[in-house]
Amino acid sequence: MNHEQFQDLVHRYLDERLTDVQSAQMFEHLSVCSDCRNLMQSSLRIRSFYQQQEPEEVPSSLDRRVAASAGLIPGTAQRRHLLVPLWTTRLSVSLPLAASIIFLILVGSLLFSPVLFRESTLSGDKRIESLSPMPPEIQEQLQLFR
Amino acid sequence: MQTDEQLVTDLRLGLTEAFAALYTRYKRSIYSFCFNISLDRFLAEDATHDTFMKMQQHIHTLNDSSVFRSWLYAIARNQVYKLLQKRQVNGKLSDELVWDGPQPDTMMESLEERELIALCLNKLKPEYREVLTLREFEQLSYAEIASITGDSESSVKSRLFKARHALAEKLRPYYQRGEI
Numbered sequence: 001m002n003h004e005q006f007q008d009l010v011h012r013y014l015d016e017r018l019t020d021v022q023s024a025q026m027f028e029h030l031s032v033c034s035d036c037r038n039l040m041q042s043s044l045r046i047r048s049f050y051q052q053q054e055p056e057e058v059p060s061s062l063d064r065r066v067a068a069s070a071g072l073i074p075g076t077a078q079r080r081h082l083l084v085p086l087w088t089t090r091l092s093v094s095l096p097l098a099a100s101i102i103f104l105i106l107v108g109s110l111l112f113s114p115v116l117f118r119e120s121t122l123s124g125d126k127r128i129e130s131l132s133p134m135p136p137e138i139q140e141q142l143q144l145f146r
Numbered sequence: 147m148q149t150d151e152q153l154v155t156d157l158r159l160g161l162t163e164a165f166a167a168l169y170t171r172y173k174r175s176i177y178s179f180c181f182n183i184s185l186d187r188f189l190a191e192d193a194t195h196d197t198f199m200k201m202q203q204h205i206h207t208l209n210d211s212s213v214f215r216s217w218l219y220a221i222a223r224n225q226v227y228k229l230l231q232k233r234q235v236n237g238k239l240s241d242e243l244v245w246d247g248p249q250p251d252t253m254m255e256s257l258e259e260r261e262l263i264a265l266c267l268n269k270l271k272p273e274y275r276e277v278l279t280l281r282e283f284e285q286l287s288y289a290e291i292a293s294i295t296g297d298s299e300s301s302v303k304s305r306l307f308k309a310r311h312a313l314a315e316k317l318r319p320y321y322q323r324g325e326i
Binding site: 007010011038039041042043045046047049050051052053055056057058059061062063065066069070071072 | 162165166169173174175177178181187190191194195198199202259260263264267278279282283303304306307310311313314317318
């Protein structure tokens, strides 16, 4: 067995994917090759080393920096980041409030529409004339009533 | 507990609670990963900070949320190497980033095995420490490591073998002398 073949077996052994035949081949090679034996021992020690290792503690300065950069206030994660596109934000507005807002918008648009605004500035005969083009006979009858 | 996929969906909607949850879940792993490559706590802190900012800004570009972890590590990896390269340009780093503390040859014979392995690991190339950390510490699959580093699975296996071999060579004198 050469080193390239052994390399593949090392991976398989460490991944627990060796067949019995491959395992026998590998240990046969290990018994005669000190280089590969050294490699196998080191690999197992590395694995043991990492398995016992704890993740590094994060410095508190990192937490503060990330909170500040992300727009978070420690303890209150309610603020939204300004970089989030508007069309992806979810608004929490109750249905009655939404209906009231729509109603106010509609009423407001009617109050300030150009037609009504124009009518409200007119008075008397001018208002009547401005309302609609009436046939002359109806206009005469209106004059008689006055 | 919410899955990564659920948190990614919420983060896309702009919920900062999702950001906080993902940060809490991954900050130690990402910081450790950055530190294991760079051997510099200040650089690791900067890289981790930049990683989570990138995550927040570019979460909309992540099409498949099931690969979030690999995606996050890939960002971290880019940030670490970018900062290492920047420092190298500024003349603060030699060609190969290695431990500048006590050398193994000068260590006392009573050194604990774990300390010696850590010391020898610190003498490896950053790309070797990177692949060892991802495989042995984070226990990622070869496919995940390949997606992080942008290499093929066979390249990852080859680099992992070289890393193990390089470390074995550094540890060999201590085995032979029977110090550990």
